[in-house]
Amino acid sequence: MAIRFFSTHLYWSLLILSIYLNASDATQNYNVLKFGAKGNGVTDSTQAFIKAWAAASGSEESTTIYVPKGRHLPGSMAFKGDCKNSDITIRIDRTLVAPADYRILGKADNWLSFEGVSGVSIIGGALDAKGTALWNCKDKGTKCPNGGATSLRFTNSNNIKINGLLSLNNQMLHIVFNGFQNVRVEGVRVIAARDSPNTDGIHVQLSRNVMIKSSSIKTGDDCISIGPGTKNLWVERVTCGPGHGIRYFSIIHSNLFEATFYNNTSLLQIQ
Numbered sequence: 065m066a067i068r069f070f071s072t073h074l075y076w077s078l079l080i081l082s083i084y085l086n087a088s089d090a091t092q093n094y095n096v097l098k099f100g101a102k103g104n105g106v107t108d109s110t111q112a113f114i115k116a117w118a119a120a121s122g123s124e125e126s127t128t129i130y131v132p133k134g135r136h137l138p139g140s141m142a143f144k145g146d147c148k149n150s151d152i153t154i155r156i157d158r159t160l161v162a163p164a165d166y167r168i169l170g171k172a173d174n175w176l177s178f179e180g181v182s183g184v185s186i187i188g189g190a191l192d193a194k195g196t197a198l199w200n201c202k203d204k205g206t207k208c209p210n211g212g213a214t215s216l217r218f219t220n221s222n223n224i225k226i227n228g229l230l231s232l233n234n235q236m237l238h239i240v241f242n243g244f245q246n247v248r249v250e251g252v253r254v255i256a257a258r259d260s261p262n263t264d265g266i267h268v269q270l271s272r273n274v275m276i277k278s279s280s281i282k283t284g285d286d287c288i289s290i291g292p293g294t295k296n297l298w299v300e301r302v303t304c305g306p307g308h309g310i311r312y313f314s315i316i317h318s319n320l321f322e323a324t325f326y327n328n329t330s331l332l333q334i335q
Contacts, residue, residue, distance in 0.1 A: 067248055070094050076206060078119075079197050080264070081218070081241050082170050089096075091125065091126045091127065091128055091247045092120070092123045092125050092126070092127045092128070092183065093127070093128045093130055094116045094120050094127060094128065094129050094130065095116075095132065096109065096116045096129065096130065096131050096132075096136065096302060097129045097132060098117045099111075099112040099113075099115040099119075099230055100112040100115070100130075101113065101136055102134075102136075103132065103133070103134020103135060103136050103158075104134065104135065104137075104251070105134075105135035105136075105137055105177070106137065107137060108137055108163075109136045109137050109138050109140045109240070109311065110120050110136070110139045110140075110141060112135075112138075112139050113129075113141055113142050114141060114143075115176075116129045117129065117135070118250050120147075120152050120215075121143075121144075121145075121146075121147035121148065121149075121152065122147075122148055123148060123149055123223045124148045124149055125149060126149060126151040126152075126153075126154050127149060127151070127153070128152075128153045128154075128155055128156045129130040129152065129153070129155070130157075131154070131155065131156040131157060131158070131160070131189060132157050132158070133157045133158040134158055134159075134162050135158065135159050135161045136158075136159065136160055136161065136240065137160075137162075137163065137253045138160060138167060138176075139163060139169070139172075140168075140169060140172035140174060140175055140213065141175070141176055141177070142174070142177045142179065143176070143177065143178045143179070143180060143181065143183070143286060144179055144180060144181075145178075145180025145181045145220075145221070146180065147181060147182070147237070149183075150182040150183035150223070151183045151289065151302050151310065152184050152185070153184075153185045153186075153187060153283070154184070154186045154187065154244070155187045155188060155189075156186070156187070156190070156229075157186050157189065158189060158190070159189065159190045159191075159192055160176075160189065160191050160192070160332045161194065162175060162191045162192065162193045162194045162195075163194075163298065164194065165202070166194065166195070166197040166198040166209070166235065167209055168210060169212070169213040169235060170195065170198055170209030170211075170212050171209050171291070172213045173211075173213060173214065173216045173217075174213055174215075174217045175191070175193060175213045175214065175215045175216070175234075176191070176215065176216050176217070177214075177216075177218075177219070178215040178217070178218045178219070178221060178224075179218075179219045179220060179221070180219070180220050180221060181218070181221045181224075182221060182222050182223050183222075183223045184218075184221070184224055184225075185224070185226070185227070186225070186227070186229055187228060187229075188217075188227070188228045188229065189228075189230070190229070190230040190231075190232055191215050191229070191230070191231050191232065191234075192217065192232045192233065192234055192299060193213070193215050193231075193234040193235055195212065195230065195232060195233040195234050195235040195236075195260065195263070196233055196258065196260075197257075198212055198231075198235050198282075199235075199257070199259075199260050199261060202261060205258060211236060212234075212235030212236040212262070213234075213235045213236065214234070214235075214236055214237040214239075214240050215231050215235075215237070215238050215239065215272065216229075216231065216235040216239045217235075217239075217240040217242070217244070218235075218240070218241050218244060218247075219242045219243055220242070220244075221243070221244055222244060222245040222246050222253020223245070223246045223248070224241075224244065224248070225247075225248045225249075225250075226228075226239070226248070226249045226250070227248075227249075227250050227251050227252075228250075228251045228252070228294065229251075229252050229253075230253045230254075230255070231252070231253070231254045231255070232255050232256070233256050233257075233260070235256070235263075236263060236264075236270055237263065237264045237267050238254045238256070238263065238264065238265050239252070239265070239267070240253070240266075240267045240268075240281070241266075241267070241268045241274065242267075242269055242270055243269075243270045243271065244268075244271035244272070244274065245269070245271065245272055245273055246272075246273045247264065247268075247273070247275065247297075248272040248274075248275045249274075249276045249277070249279060249281060249334075250276075250277050250279065251277050251278050252266075252276075252279040252280075252281075253279065253280045254279075254280070254281040254283055256282070256283040256285070256334070257284055257302075258282075258283075258284050258306035259284070259306070260283065260284035261284060261285070262284075262285055263283045263284045263285050264283065264285045264286040264287075264288075264289045265281035265283050265285075265286065265287050265288060265304075265307065266281065266287075266288045266289075267286075267288075267289045267290075267291065267293025268288070268289075268290050268291065268294050268297065269290070269292060269293055269294055270291070270292070270293035270294070271293070271294055271295075271297075272294070272295040272296050273295075273296045274294070274296070274297045274298050275297075275298045275300070276297075276298070276300070276302055277299070277300040277301055277302065277307070278287065278299070278300070278301045279302050279303070280302075280303045281302065281303070281304050281307060282305065282306055282307065283306070283307045284306070284307065285307060285308055285311070286307065286308045286309070286311045287302070287304030287305070287307045287308065287309055287310055288302070288310045288311075289310075289311045290311065290312050295331055308311040
């Protein structure tokens with residue numbers, strides 16, 4: 065009887081171990097350092113990130129792009145779809161920092177953009193866009209780039225998760241979702257000065273099934289701005305302020321639940 069129990073226990077133990085090992089092996093890991101990133105806050109790591117994305121999107125298995133501790137300096141980057149798998153995780157352990165010269169990003173529409181992707185998750189980390197210099201330039205009325213860059217933009221994509229990300233001092237909008245299905249944003253922090261111009265925290269339009277929860281947005285413009293074509297939006301336990309609160313532009317089929325507003329110039333605007 066004891067032998068039978070031991071054999072059965074051993075069988076299940078080996079089976080569980082086999083499943084764990086197979087699951088671990090099924091995920092391909094791509095460390096940006098192996099593609100040339102330095103993490104010293106000085107060396108341009110743009111090509112390292114683009115190469116890591118090409119490797120991850122070209123794999124037929126689940127993949128993780130790993131950004132280890134350090135201050136990584138990428139310029140404007142566009143990550144395109146047509147991926148061979150629909151499970152790509154970008155894990156950031158410290159900070160992506162923008163170039164010190166605000167004109168470099170100021171001439172671009174986006175800092176990090178994803179287009180036509182599916183199943184992308186961004187976990188942790190910080191995006192430091194160094195937008196203060198551009199804001200000061202605009203305030204003085206001197207020759208400045210027209211507009212500025214959005215830190216993180218997703219277009220025509222689906223099944224996106226962002227968890228634990230910090231977006232700091234963006235030049236303009238922080239996070240944009242345009243033409244989406246199935247988005248989950250959780251534990252995100254957005255920080256910019258109360259007088260920073262056009263620095264909306266999260267903008268959503270032409271999207272459905274979007275959840276934003278347990279997040280904090282402190283900025284100089286709208287906490288969350290919602291454009292036309294947005295359906296099935298859920299905002300839960302989001303703290304806004306300073307900022308202009310939540311602004312609606314012709315939205316239908318939306319729900320708000322347990323939204324908290326503190327020290328806003330306005331809580332809710334409908335246009």
